[in-house]
Amino acid sequence: MSEWKQKRFWTAATAEQNDAGWTVTLDGRAIKTPAKAPLVLPTQAMADAVAAEWDAQDEVVNPLSMPFTRSANAAIDKVAIQHTEVADMLAAYGDADLLCYRADAPEELVDRQAATWDPYLDWAGATFGARLMPRTGLMHESQDADALAALSGPVHAMSNFELAAFHDLVSLSGSLILGFAAAQDLHPPLTIWAASRLDETWQEEQWGEDEEAQEVAKIKEGSFLHAKAFFDAAKTG
Structure with missing residues (x-):
């Protein structure tokens, strides 16, 4: 059985500011971490970097090509x-x-x-x-x-x-x-x-x-x- 891989379903990834800080949305839907926590980021620079990683994905999502996203997930789901x-x-x-x-x-x-x-x-x-x-x-x-x-x-x-x-x-x-x-x-x-x-x-x-x-x-x-x-x-x- 082949391993299931997430396919790209969005048109645009966008860095957006909200009351909690910064986040990234996929066609307006806010990203969550693997533990289902809101992806709340401390700076626009980080949000821009995460958004760029999601925008760069092709037909199939490759987590190994998304170091900022993975580090942000670790900060929220593990370090916090x-x-x-x-x-x-x-x-x-x-x-x-x-x-x-x-x-x-x-x-x-x-x-x-x-x-x-x-x-x-x-x-x-x-x-x-x-x-x-x-x-x-x-x-x-x-x-x-x-x-x-x-x-x-x-x-x-x-x-x-x-x-x-x-x-x-x-x-x-x-x-x-x-x-x-x-x-x-x-x-x-x-x-x-x-x-x-x-x-x-x-x-x-x-x-x-x-x-x-x-x-x-x-x-x-x-x-x-x-x-x-x-x-x-x-x-x-």
């Missing part, structure tokens, strides 16, 4: 009902942040990690009053509790839509600090993404590129860039 739990999970990355786990050899890799990652840790120290400390090796060592608390506050203060995007910025990079750096425009997103892949890039330089690994990395890069775009579209201020 467990905001505290999601924020706690992301803030916990600070205690095992990618940027803090350093090699002890070879010297070139040690130097590259310090040159690339230390400025991010310094920036977080100046911005949040929370300077995480590097460790050598893979064994976990807890970070200062006050520093972790200082990093947790801004995560919990994010809106549901910001937090949905921040989830991907952090989980894809493996770093709470890089997630903040992307969210706050410290550097271009591709520069921050490259920083998260420093160890992988080093390995590729030593042993050559693996085609399958490169394809996976490219997909993750695209997801990271989308998360940044969604975070920006979620900003109301």
Whole structure:
């Protein structure tokens, strides 16, 4: 039996403002999330992006080609009902942040990690009053509790839509600090993404590129860039 797929039934998708915020209508009918909640969006930029995705659908709807719609659904159907739990999970990355786990050899890799990652840790120290400390090796060592608390506050203060995007910025990079750096425009997103892949890039330089690994990395890069775009579209201020 072939899998059922939704077919396009509308002529035009339109971003519209209402008392609750922004939504998208298909020939005047407001879209709902998979959980049947109203698709209420925080900004016109996000509504325009969602509407463009629906307008771009051909005869058969392809959800994989609709990242803004999927992220908005996640913010409403998932993050909104467990905001505290999601924020706690992301803030916990600070205690095992990618940027803090350093090699002890070879010297070139040690130097590259310090040159690339230390400025991010310094920036977080100046911005949040929370300077995480590097460790050598893979064994976990807890970070200062006050520093972790200082990093947790801004995560919990994010809106549901910001937090949905921040989830991907952090989980894809493996770093709470890089997630903040992307969210706050410290550097271009591709520069921050490259920083998260420093160890992988080093390995590729030593042993050559693996085609399958490169394809996976490219997909993750695209997801990271989308998360940044969604975070920006979620900003109301």
